[in-house]
Amino acid sequence: MKPDDIATYLKQVYQKEITITGTGKLGETDEGLKEFGYGKPLLIRFLADGKPKTAVLSSMRTEGGFGHDHFSDRAQILIWQHATFNKLPKHVRSIDAGYFTHDGKLKSAGDAEEYFLLMEEVKGTEYFLDLERISAEGATGPDVERAFALSNYLVDIHSRRSDNHELYVRRIRDIVGHGECIMGLMDSYPDNLDFITEKELNEIEKSCVDWRWRIKSRTDRLCMVHGDFHPWNVLWREGTDFTVLDRSRGEWGEAADDVSSMSINYIFYSLQKHGRLDHDFKRIYDRFMGHYLEKTEDWELLKIIQLFYAFRGLVVASPVWYPNLDREIRIRLFNFIRNILSEEEFDYQDVNSYFSE
Numbered sequence: 341m342k343p344d345d346i347a348t349y350l351k352q353v354y355q356k357e358i359t360i361t362g363t364g365k366l367g368e369t370d371e372g373l374k375e376f377g378y379g380k381p382l383l384i385r386f387l388a389d390g391k392p393k394t395a396v397l398s399s400m401r402t403e404g405g406f407g408h409d410h411f412s413d414r415a416q417i418l419i420w421q422h423a424t425f426n427k428l429p430k431h432v433r434s435i436d437a438g439y440f441t442h443d444g445k446l447k448s449a450g451d452a453e454e455y456f457l458l459m460e461e462v463k464g465t466e467y468f469l470d471l472e473r474i475s476a477e478g479a480t481g482p483d484v485e486r487a488f489a490l491s492n493y494l495v496d497i498h499s500r501r502s503d504n505h506e507l508y509v510r511r512i513r514d515i516v517g518h519g520e521c522i523m524g525l526m527d528s529y530p531d532n533l534d535f536i537t538e539k540e541l542n543e544i545e546k547s548c549v550d551w552r553w554r555i556k557s558r559t560d561r562l563c564m565v566h567g568d569f570h571p572w573n574v575l576w577r578e579g580t581d582f583t584v585l586d587r588s589r590g591e592w593g594e595a596a597d598d599v600s601s602m603s604i605n606y607i608f609y610s611l612q613k614h615g616r617l618d619h620d621f622k623r624i625y626d627r628f629m630g631h632y633l634e635k636t637e638d639w640e641l642l643k644i645i646q647l648f649y650a651f652r653g654l655v656v657a658s659p660v661w662y663p664n665l666d667r668e669i670r671i672r673l674f675n676f677i678r679n680i681l682s683e684e685e686f687d688y689q690d691v692n693s694y695f696s697e
Contacts, residue, residue, distance in 0.1 A: 341444045346384060349446035350395070353436045356388040366396065395435060405506045410590060415439070422450060462583045464575025471571055471609045479620035482579065487628040489580035490569075490602060495635045498563045498595040505559040511593040512556040515651055516548050520589070525654040533659065535670040544650065544674075547681045551647040558644070565593035569601045596641050600648035603628055607676075607691060608656045611669050617691045629688045642688065646680045653677040 343360040350358040362385040382397040400414040408414055422437035436450035467486075474483055515521050526541050566573075568588035575583045603625055610621030617625060633639065655661060657673040672695040679694040680686055687693065 341440070341446070345445050346397075347386070349438065349448065350384075350386060350388070352448045353450070354388050357390075359387040361385045361387060361392070399440075405510075407510070409504075409507055409510060419449070419452070462575055462585075464577050464583060467571035467574040467576060467582075468605075470576065471605060474620050474624075475609050475613045479624065483620070484624055484627050486576065486580055486582075487606075487624045488631055489582065490574065491628045491631045492635070493582075493584075494569070494595070494598050494602075494632060497565065498598070498636065498638075500564040502562045502564075502592045504562065504592065507590065507592045508559040508562040508594070509556050511562075511590065511597070512552050512647075514589060515594075515597070515647060516552045518589070522548050522651050522654060525651070525658060528658065528660050530659060535667050536657075536674055540674070540678075544677060544681065547678075548647060548650055551650075551681065555644050555647065558640075561594060561640070561644070562592050563595055564591065565595065566598050566601075567593060569598040571602070571605050594644060594648070595636075595638060596645040596648045599629070599632060599641065600645050600652050604649060604652040604656060608673075611672055611695075612666075615668075615672075616695060625691070626689075633688070642686045643684065645686050646683060649680050649686070650677045 343363070346363070347358040347360050364383055366381055366383050384395050384397060386393055386395075400408060400417065402408075402414070408417070419437050422434045425431050425434040436448055437452075438446055438448045438450065440446060470483060470486065517523050523545065526545055529536070529541065531538070566584060566587050567590060568586055569584070573585040575585065577583075606621045606625040606628065607617050610617045610619070610625075613619075613621070633641070653673050653676055657665070657670045657677075659665070659670075675697055676694045679696075683694075
């Protein structure tokens with residue numbers, strides 16, 4: 341970051357000719373940039389169309405922990421601060437929010453109201469349509485091979501590791517407390533349901549908190565993840581050629597997150613068709629899970645996945661996401677959630693034992 345870059349940025353903000361006259365720590369100035377870094381505010385003295393002004397440039401530390409781990413976390417906080425500082429009486433005013441480019445330039449984002457993402461188009465058919473076809477017509481050989489391909493994909497990405505322990509702890513915390521995860525789902529359930537009581541939801545949530553404390557120290561498991569690996573986020577073309585969509589909640593996490601996210605749907609569709617995991621969906625489930633465990637030899641996953649199955653079970657049992665689901669299916673899904681949360685090790689070869697009270 342050079343004085344000329346700061347001047348160019350301030351010209352965007354003030355729409356005036358800018359001359360930098362000094363920079364430094366708060367309380368002092370210097371002719372050059374002095375000790376500016378993430379979390380270290382920089383005092384800037386400048387002329388705007390010849391009139392003297394000052395401003396303070398501030399950013400956030402990049403160290404992990406406290407929910408500031410990702411660039412998007414820090415952007416969220418700074419954007420929020422810009423949007424709210426000026427609404428509070430007696431608060432220091434925010435002039436602009438902006439960002440640094442890779443080459444040290446400063447860009448203004450202060451007038452942004454909503455953000456968007458522009459992506460390339462990808463052709464393909466969503467995987468959930470395969471599951472609906474299997475439910476109606478039965479599976480074919482390629483359906484089993486597609487489950488194998490998805491399992492193999494997870495074997496590959498989960499083999500890529502990180503040693504950032506804070507990110508694992510955060511991922512386990514988020515699966516319980518994040519608004520998109522267990523507690524957020526709990527809060528989205530309407531009152532006075534005929535298949536689950538508020539007291540029962542409370543007990544499940546408490547059990548999930550216990551599971552968080554049980555597994556959050558297993559930070560050596562941190563690996564690359566998709567984060568929302570379900571049939572609506574997979575597009576198939578010919579054979580086993582596919583593309584994934586909408587990666588969620590961070591680059592690194594727990595392998596059980598992705599494994600549970602896909603495999604719960606084989607269980608879910610089979611429950612609706614057969615009232616249990618059976619026939620073609622059992623073949624597909626067994627192919628997906630068996631290949632993953634044999635290839636990775638990650639048998640520890642069976643002592644981790646309970647919390648993630650609880651999350652995904654709450655999704656597919658949700659009257660918000662699936663308003664037309666039969667009551668009996670919801671009851672069996674909640675039996676599954678409660679039963680696996682009480683198990684030390686998940687028996688993936690006997691899934692049907694978890695559906696009864």
